[in-house]
Amino acid sequence: MDKTYEPRKVEEKWYRFWIDKGFFRASTTSQQPPFSIVIPPPNVTGSLHIGHALNNTLQDILNRYKKMKGFNVLWVPGTDHAGIATQTIVERELLKEGIKREDLGREKFVKRVWKWKEVYGKRIIEQLQRLGASCDWSRERFTMDEGFSLAVREAFVRLYNDGLIYRGHYLVNWCPRCETALSDLEVTREETKGKLYYLKYPILSEDGSSDGFVVVATTRPETMLGDTAVAVNPNDSRYKHLVGKEVLLPVVGRRIPIIADDSVDMEMGTGALKITPAHDFTDFEIANRHNLPKIQIMDFRGRMNENAGKYKGLDRFECRARIVEDFEREGILQKIEEYNLQLGKCYRCGTVVEPMLSLQWFVHTPPLAHPAIQAVEEGRTRIIPEGWKNTYFEWMRNIRDWCISRQIWWGHRIPAWFCRDCGGITVSVGEPKVCRHCLSPNIEQETDVLDTWFSSALWPFGVFGWPEQTQELRIFYPTSVLVTSFDILFFWVARMMMMGIRFMGDVPFRDVYIHALVRDEKGEKMSKTKGNVIDPLDIMDEYGADALRFSLTALAAQGRDIRLSLPIIEGYRNFMNKIWNASRFVFLNIDGKLRGEYSDSWFSFKSEELSVADKWILTRLNRVIREVEESLEKYEFDKVARLIYQFIWGDFCDWYIELVKPVLSGNNTGAIKRTQAVLIKVLASSLQLLHPIAPFITEELYSRLRGIGFTLKTPGGEDAESIAVSSYPVFKENEIFEDAHQEIEFIKQVIVGIRNLRAVVRAHPSSKVDVILVPDNEAVLERIKRNSDHIANLSRASVIISQHEKPKKAIAQVVEGLQIFLPVEGLIDVDREMERIKREISKLIKDLEVSQKKLSNRDFLERAPEDVVEKEREKFEELSQKKRKMEEVLEKLKEVGT
RNA sequence: GAGCGCGUAGCUCAGGGGGAGAGCGCUUGCUUGACGCGCAAGAGGUCGCAGGUUCAAAUCCUGCCGCGCUCACCA
Numbered sequence: 001m002d003k004t005y006e007p008r009k010v011e012e013k014w015y016r017f018w019i020d021k022g023f024f025r026a027s028t029t030s031q032q033p034p035f036s037i038v039i040p041p042p043n044v045t046g047s048l049h050i051g052h053a054l055n056n057t058l059q060d061i062l063n064r065y066k067k068m069k070g071f072n073v074l075w076v077p078g079t080d081h082a083g084i085a086t087q088t089i090v091e092r093e094l095l096k097e098g099i100k101r102e103d104l105g106r107e108k109f110v111k112r113v114w115k116w117k118e119v120y121g122k123r124i125i126e127q128l129q130r131l132g133a134s135c136d137w138s139r140e141r142f143t144m145d146e147g148f149s150l151a152v153r154e155a156f157v158r159l160y161n162d163g164l165i166y167r168g169h170y171l172v173n174w175c176p177r178c179e180t181a182l183s184d185l186e187v188t189r190e191e192t193k194g195k196l197y198y199l200k201y202p203i204l205s206e207d208g209s210s211d212g213f214v215v216v217a218t219t220r221p222e223t224m225l226g227d228t229a230v231a232v233n234p235n236d237s238r239y240k241h242l243v244g245k246e247v248l249l250p251v252v253g254r255r256i257p258i259i260a261d262d263s264v265d266m267e268m269g270t271g272a273l274k275i276t277p278a279h280d281f282t283d284f285e286i287a288n289r290h291n292l293p294k295i296q297i298m299d300f301r302g303r304m305n306e307n308a309g310k311y312k313g314l315d316r317f318e319c320r321a322r323i324v325e326d327f328e329r330e331g332i333l334q335k336i337e338e339y340n341l342q343l344g345k346c347y348r349c350g351t352v353v354e355p356m357l358s359l360q361w362f363v364h365t366p367p368l369a370h371p372a373i374q375a376v377e378e379g380r381t382r383i384i385p386e387g388w389k390n391t392y393f394e395w396m397r398n399i400r401d402w403c404i405s406r407q408i409w410w411g412h413r414i415p416a417w418f419c420r421d422c423g424g425i426t427v428s429v430g431e432p433k434v435c436r437h438c439l440s441p442n443i444e445q446e447t448d449v450l451d452t453w454f455s456s457a458l459w460p461f462g463v464f465g466w467p468e469q470t471q472e473l474r475i476f477y478p479t480s481v482l483v484t485s486f487d488i489l490f491f492w493v494a495r496m497m498m499m500g501i502r503f504m505g506d507v508p509f510r511d512v513y514i515h516a517l518v519r520d521e522k523g524e525k526m527s528k529t530k531g532n533v534i535d536p537l538d539i540m541d542e543y544g545a546d547a548l549r550f551s552l553t554a555l556a557a558q559g560r561d562i563r564l565s566l567p568i569i570e571g572y573r574n575f576m577n578k579i580w581n582a583s584r585f586v587f588l589n590i591d592g593k594l595r596g597e598y599s600d601s602w603f604s605f606k607s608e609e610l611s612v613a614d615k616w617i618l619t620r621l622n623r624v625i626r627e628v629e630e631s632l633e634k635y636e637f638d639k640v641a642r643l644i645y646q647f648i649w650g651d652f653c654d655w656y657i658e659l660v661k662p663v664l665s666g667n668n669t670g671a672i673k674r675t676q677a678v679l680i681k682v683l684a685s686s687l688q689l690l691h692p693i694a695p696f697i698t699e700e701l702y703s704r705l706r707g708i709g710f711t712l713k714t715p716g717g718e719d720a721e722s723i724a725v726s727s728y729p730v731f732k733e734n735e736i737f738e739d740a741h742q743e744i745e746f747i748k749q750v751i752v753g754i755r756n757l758r759a760v761v762r763a764h765p766s767s768k769v770d771v772i773l774v775p776d777n778e779a780v781l782e783r784i785k786r787n788s789d790h791i792a793n794l795s796r797a798s799v800i801i802s803q804h805e806k807p808k809k810a811i812a813q814v815v816e817g818l819q820i821f822l823p824v825e826g827l828i829d830v831d832r833e834m835e836r837i838k839r840e841i842s843k844l845i846k847d848l849e850v851s852q853k854k855l856s857n858r859d860f861l862e863r864a865p866e867d868v869v870e871k872e873r874e875k876f877e878e879l880s881q882k883k884r885k886m887e888e889v890l891e892k893l894k895e896v897g898t
Numbered sequence: 899g900a901g902c903g904c905g906u907a908g909c910u911c912a913g914g915g916g917g918a919g920a921g922c923g924c925u926u927g928c929u930u931g932a933c934g935c936g937c938a939a940g941a942g943g944u945c946g947c948a949g950g951u952u953c954a955a956a957u958c959c960u961g962c963c964g965c966g967c968u969c970a971c972c973a
Contacts, residue, residue: 001932003932003933004933004935005935189969189970196973216973217973218973219973220973263971263972264973265972265973268972268973269972269973270973271973272973273972273973274973280971280973281971281972282971282972282973283971283973284971285971341972341973342970342972355971387902387903388902390901390902391901391902391968391969394900394901394902394968394969395968395969398969398970486967486968487968489968490969517967521909521910554911554921555910555911557911557912559903559904560903560904560911561903561904561966561967563910563911564910565909565910567909567910567921567922567923568910568921568922570922570935571921571922571935572921573935574933574935574936575935576935577933577935577936578932578933578935578936580932580933580935581932581933581935581936582932582933583932584932584933585932585933586932587932588931588932589932638911638912639912642912642920642921645920645921646920650920653932653933654937657932661931665931752938752939755938755939756939756940758938758939759926759927759938759939759940760939762926762927763927764927764928765927765928765930765937765938766928766930796930847917850917851917854916854953854954857953857954858953859952859953859954860916860953860954861953862953863952863953863954864916864953864954865916868916868954871916871917872916872917875917879917
């Protein structure tokens with residue numbers, strides 16, 4: 001066995017083993033309770049990033065844990081076609097070859113994208129496998145595979161027939177670069193420095209002559225070309241007299257009315273608002289109230305159209321500059337101010353979004369949102385951590401209709417056909433032959449595709465074969481938990497809730513666990529442009545998948561972002577190595593094969609046969625088992641990791657192994673056998689606890705345990721050929737030994753005390769020192785007697801127990817009920833040691849004062865719970881005893897100095 | 899503008915009404931028969947600030963300061 005764990009030597013082997021054995025395959029005939037998770041499907045063209053690593057590690061932990069608990073676990077994997085994102089990437093690649101998508105035409109282009117999908121979809125799947133994801137790959141799905149396409153059409157048709165999908169002319173967010181409509185969510189607002197332009201519109205008097213100006217303020221002067229009114233607040237005394245009059249729209253020369261509308265804020269700008277109904281959401285609504293015409297002045301690429309007159313053909317930003325110039329020349333530009341505004345940008349490409357009037361498809365969401373809100377209110381779906389509930393409610397309660405049509409090629413084509421004869425719409429799952437309304441065969445399918453998130457919303461039941469009523473749906477829906485990050489709470493989680501309830505009549509998941517975002521060590525979001533990405537694949541190459549997984553788990557505290565850095569990962573890589581070496585120690589101390597000695601109810605020692613140390617470690621183990629399970633059930637992943645880390649390193653390695661070394665090198669065969677058994681039991685259980693987080697190293701070490709003849713059982717009671725299918729450790733009340741636990745905890749203090757004294761006298765680690773232990777009472781005396789070997793071995797001391805004699809010249813330590821003396825002959829830095837003791841005494845005095853104050857406070861005595869008061873009394877007693885002893889120690893020191 | 903989260907050791911973070919914790923880093927010592935990716939012993943903190951509630955506040959409440967995020971059609 002190597003001295004250092006080398007993950008690269010084993011990881012691939014074990015993953016193949018798990019797959020070959022079919023351990024990740026779920027059963028549709030099992031009697032076991034189901035546990036199911038659907039993966040948040042990564043983008044097909046994407047590459048595994050650190051966020052995926054976290055997301056899938058957490059899911060894997062839950063799945064592997066439940067598997068070991070005997071559940072019929074199903075983790076459904078898959079990928080998302082990610083419409084706009086994927087199309088953009090493929091377009092960019094094609095451009096490198098000098099090909100535009102229009103050159104290929106729709107059909108050929110889509111074929112090219114499928115090719116990409118084949119290559120890159122596979123890549124991300126391999127990367128997930130590299131991470132160790134225990135997905136049931138036989139059930140891998142893609143949001144555009146045949147079955148899923150059927151589900152999408154079915155859902156669309158049903159919603160349409162129920163009147164929840166409609167088509168109409170509305171103002172939508174439009175990306176002029178992607179040339180498609182976007183939903184509200186796909187627009188991100190960014191604070192941008194801009195300018196506020198004050199434009200003077202000449203007022204027309206009754207006779208048509210000019211009569212002064214009304215000044216409007218705007219951040220987008222170019223939109224004035226499409227102005228159809230100026231609006232003021234009806235209560236605005238500055239403008240009251242102008243309502244009903246007209247202004248002459250400069251440059252254009254059109255007459256437009258001055259109207260009154262309540263929604264105009266008198267404080268804002270000049271209080272007079274120019275109305276461009278076809279390019280602004282507020283204006284659109286005002287226009288509807290006043291029956292104003294809507295003049296579109298741009299084409300879908302963001303260039304001025306024929307309605308822009310002489311500006312036709314200009315890009316919208318060029319046009320802005322020209323308009324401003326022209327206003328200035330005419331003397332009707334009053335002023336320009338610096339102005340910060342929240343600009344809407346396309347979340348995919350960052351282009352400034354243009355509100356555009358167009359014919360689009362929408363989902364009418366409030367009727368879907370209502371039951372989805374209720375489900376969370378009633379706790380049928382729990383959101384964890386709870387804080388996100390409010391965010392969910394907030395969004396759901398203010399939900400607006402969802403624009404689902406996209407003018408791109410890659411995606412689910414909307415299953416609607418338009419009739420060239422009667423203009424009617426036929427919506428159908430299969431391809432219709434004739435128009436539903438006039439029976440004309442002269443029909444044509446909608447060219448728009450659906451928003452990617454429309455199909456993602458069906459994921460939790462689409463993957464199980466919906467709309468067919470499959471066995472999988474019956475068993476695994478609702479899924480047990482969804483693990484995701486908060487940035488797609490609205491995009492995805494909320495919509496799955498709506499669709500799941502609508503089509504399945506039940507929530508899509510019992511729990512939603514929302515985890516953090518992974519940031520860099522400075523707390524910044526990782527991005528390729530910033531160059532601060534930590535690539536999980538590099539990390540796995542260098543440190544191993546387990547180290548990465550453990551790092552992410554240990555940092556996955558609820559409600560806080562993860563700041564990941566290499567030193568942290570290195571630390572947990574070291575932990576993996578520690579486990580490796582602890583196991584190595586165990587193996588080195590078991591000669592030959594166990595020959596099944598321990599495999600069949602192999603741990604069968606009666607409590608009186610166990611040593612105090614054995615009892616101590618078993619107590620610790622059992623408590624850790626319980627705490628780990630409690631934490632897992634609450635999704636407290638960081639706590640799980642900490643508990644296991646502390647137990648393996650801090651308890652098992654630092655103390656148990658050290659305590660047991662003399663036994664193993666002794667010649668008491670019975671004691672050796674028993675110790676070996678405890679070592680194996682504790683090691684095996686530790687590996688099991690660790691397995692969900694670090695599957696590879698634990699499998700490797702388990703295989704070595706099998707090599708020496710030790711086997712775990714499956715939940716079904718059979719020999720487990722893999723730790724992945726072994727039965728999770730169970731808390732056993734009869735392996736809790738409170739007395740032994742306290743005894744070893746006490747002995748640890750004694751040992752640390754002596755080591756501390758050794759450091760004071762600068763004793764060389766290999767040299768022995770003489771110490772005199774002076775116990776207060778019989779109980780302490782007995783404890784020390786029982787453990788004098790442990791003390792002597794772990795502190796390299798010759799121990800003398802004395803109830804009366806105390807050395808004259810010595811340095812000392814005090815632990816509860818015990819003084820530890822180390823005689824010295826003036827070879828030490830007495831002043832420094834005195835300083836140390838004095839510091840300690842003054843701290844004791846301070847603590848005593850606090851305690852004293854409490855105990856002399858009548859309110860405390862009367863109102864505090866009895867046990868708290870009692871504990872305070874004990875504490876006071878203990879502190880004052882310790883103080884007395886420390887003072888004594890100080891006296892001894894003085895003598896050393898003389 | 900509204901809402902949410904976070905300020906605890908030099909750094910990264912647990913904890914969350916009754917004796918301040920971990921890892922890393924730092925100091926000192928170590929060819930300790932598992933491991934130097936290690937062992938041992940240490941130093942290091944008015945728990946952001948100010949009030950309040952309470953017998954008792956790092957912990958609960960209010961305000962403030964700082965950092966971050968989300969939502970919002972505001973010219």
